[in-house]
Amino acid sequence: MKDEGEDSSQRWELLQPAGRTCSAWDAGDIGCGELVLALRTRLLALPPGGVIRVRATDPAAPEDLPAWCRLTGNSLVSADHPTYLIRRKGE
Amino acid sequence: MPGKFCVSLTCARDNTDKATVAFVVANAAAASDQETVVFLSTEGVRLAIRGYADDITEEGFAPLKDLMASFASVGGKIYVCSPCFKRRKLDDTALVPGAVIVGGAKLVEFMSSGCPGVSY
Numbered sequence: 522m523k524d525e526g527e528d529s530s531q532r533w534e535l536l537q538p539a540g541r542t543c544s545a546w547d548a549g550d551i552g553c554g555e556l557v558l559a560l561r562t563r564l565l566a567l568p569p570g571g572v573i574r575v576r577a578t579d580p581a582a583p584e585d586l587p588a589w590c591r592l593t594g595n596s597l598v599s600a601d602h603p604t605y606l607i608r609r610k611g612e
Numbered sequence: 613m614p615g616k617f618c619v620s621l622t623c624a625r626d627n628t629d630k631a632t633v634a635f636v637v638a639n640a641a642a643a644s645d646q647e648t649v650v651f652l653s654t655e656g657v658r659l660a661i662r663g664y665a666d667d668i669t670e671e672g673f674a675p676l677k678d679l680m681a682s683f684a685s686v687g688g689k690i691y692v693c694s695p696c697f698k699r700r701k702l703d704d705t706a707l708v709p710g711a712v713i714v715g716g717a718k719l720v721e722f723m724s725s726g727c728p729g730v731s732y
Contacts, residue, residue: 552694553715580704581694581715589717592724 543567545574552579557589560607564595569611578603616722617641618729619650624658625668630732631659632670635679637730642688649722650683652711653693660692660711661702684710691719 546563548556556577564573577586583602590597590607598606619641621634634650641648658664659680668676684690690711697704697713704713723729 550698552698553717556715557717579694579715580698580713581718584712585694585715585717588714588721592717592721 543572548575548577550578552581564607564609567609569609572598572606572608575605575607576603577605614645616727617646617648618723618727620729620731621650621652621656622654623732624655626655628668629670632673632676632679634732635676635683636673638688639679639683642683642686648688649691650688651691651719653696657692657696657700657702660690660707662706662708680708
């Protein structure tokens with residue numbers, strides 16, 4: 522399983538415009554409903570347009586996190602398992 | 613009119629009759645131009661491992677491995693419940709064709725626009 526790479530870290534830095542709250546969360550190996558429910562709570566703590574960097578090693582994450590974004594209308598900025606950048610909807 | 617169809621299967625070797633019939637029905641759906649998913653959960657996830665179903669044959673039906681291979685060959689997808697798979701410590705590098713490990717969000721996305729289904 523690939524670790525978070527330099528490229529995704531650099532990209533995340535570029536996604537942090539001044540004054541916009543960003544967040545990072547290591548979800549470890551949790552998955553399924555537990556993962557998306559905890560992700561929802563964390564994303565709602567950000568203002569609209571805020572970006573969260575999630576590290577999720579669950580083998581279903583490559584399918585689930587994009588699906589969850591499509592369902593909820595939040596934006597999947599990038600997906601490079603196990604690292605995902607998700608922007609909260611509303612902006 | 614093409615649509616979606618979901619077959620939920622919670623059995624493997626513990627009920628080979630249900631496991632077999634589930635894939636018979638899934639093949640009927642796929643052959644009828646339905647976008648078809650077999651959702652394997654609880655004990656059913658064992659069927660996603662290559663070789664597991666090789667010796668399962670129910671009288672009156674084709675061997676389960678052939679039913680599963682036919683399903684995959686016509687584009688059928690097998691969603692494998694991630695937490696069910698993990699708690700059984702199965703090998704995610706040994707999946708049968710058409711199988712993908714998913715969590716709830718993927719299944720919800722597939723079914724949320726309206727999807728008939730049947731459970732075994």
